[in-house]
Amino acid sequence: MKTRERVGLRQLLAFALFYGVLGLTAWIAGSTAASAAETVVFAGWGGSIQENQRKIFFGPFEKATGIKVIDVPGVDLGKIKAMVEAKNVEWDVTQAIGMWVPRGEKEGLWEELDYKVIQRDGVPADLAQKYGLGNSTYGQILAYNTKAFPPGKEPQSWADFWNTEKFPGPRGMFDQPRYMLEIALMADGVAPANLYPLDVDRAFRKLDQIKPKIHVWWKQWPQVPTLLGSGEIVMSLTSNTRITSVKKTENAPAEICWKQGMMTVDWLTVPKGAKNKTNAMKLIDFMNRPELQAELAKAAGIGPANVKALDALSPADRENMPAFQFQKGIMIRFGDAWWAENLAKMEERWNAWKLR
């Protein structure tokens, strides 16, 4: 007992002082960071998409306005909700998939966009909404390996995806109900224009047929180009930008079938309580410039939302743009509203169906 260490008041004070100084330093560091020069924080998907965004949008924006853009990856609706609830919103402009806009609106996660600052001309009316502005377009399309299916023998519809006799080989499937219910219905003969509201029972009945032929249930978009290029799978849904880029960078034997594709829109939104709201509006306005969107289209195959940008593209580039294919009537708009309503139910049913 006697050997037990004794702690005097002095040591205690020293400890208190240590933690006090630690806390104070953190507080000062936090407040100086906040009071630094004008900034705006952009949260996006990261990767090559964001590298291109930095080059084409953020760099020139900094030069033009003097406002520094801090761009971070890993945007996620769950994180946005957590920030808004904690009243500590670190992001000012967030890239959002279509469903997030109505779902976030329901949860009160968005600031209203200020169309006095944002020039909306060139953007179709349904893409310039109260809580979000369409910024880029993607095609969710059927992609295939050209070694397995050379010209003349290529699949041309989702019915061909289901036809494993005429088009043999392992398939990949997005491990989410969205897009998958649509392609099942199209394969079953539903006209693209009549898809919504989805006939869910019919879709799952059709999915039963293809279930044993699925080799990879993929979760992440970068998985598909690799799997397709190596021939591990011969067909899958994916986004057109992935195929365009893998063809360009690696000369991969992959091709796009635009027919029966679904156009999705990525939006720009401002989380409720964003710290640099005014700068956020300026950045959104800048990212809506048609000449810059055209540049992004050329660099990354990411379609513009501002249709004026299409005019700045060569006819060959235009063919690779979802917005152009949509204008031609080759593709349909993906039903964000239906999915925003039904996502939770569908996820549950999808998992149950997979486990069976």
Place this chain on the structure above:
Amino acid sequence: MVRRQRLGRRYGAQLLVLPGFVFLIVIFALPILLLMSRSLFGPELTVAHYRRVFEVPEYLLVLRNSFQISALATALSLAAGYPLAYVLNRASPTWRAVIFTLVLLPFWTNILVRCYAWILVLQNRGVVNQILVDWLGILARPVPLVFNFTGTVIGMVHYLLPPTVLILWSVMRAIDFRLVEAAQGLGANPWRAFWRVFLPLSLPGVRGATTLIFILGLGFFVTPALMGGRREITIAMLIDTQFSELLNWGFGSALAVVLLTVTLLGLIVYYWLLGRAGTKMTVV
């Protein structure tokens, strides 16, 4: 002077623990309480979330899957990690450094990178299958090594092996090896000396490692998502979806609380069984 000493003796040590204690409360206890309240209040008191967990059969099925996958991955990690830790313990400092580096290298690699690398090795057109089918011609068609249960377990064992080895090694290091040498000096062959002396002394470490690794394994959602197939859905994957995709934090919390409770119950049973086995062993 006397007063100060008394104050120090009474509260000093306890007060020093205070920052750590506060830290643990803030980092662990509070979030768990928040989780529990989220699962029950939405905002009125409701058991609807829990009812759904038990009424929709898939959730319990997924829970069972997760336990099976984690149990198998834990068993394999221990089977591979124990000899490795033993060798590490007996190796010369140079070799120890080499083995340590090899064990820890994957530990510092991002889990996504690891999964993608494993897929390249294991897929139908991957390295292993190409060697077996195209080069050696042993097999007529590739063996499915990934995008299924096998792939999930391989990926998880690869992730869990370094912590297993580290825990076991730290325990083995504390064992006085002279006891083993004494057993041999008294006529036991090396195998018997290991079996009767070293192994029993290392069992507490094995017990601790099993618990920690199993719990780590229960939390996996990246590896089963990327390396698993249609049926490899884990409870952690569902919790992740509920939180980040569906924004259904109430139901996600209920799933998390169920996972926590079942895990705790499982651990209690495990320690109870070990305790009984331990008593029996000493009696014999």
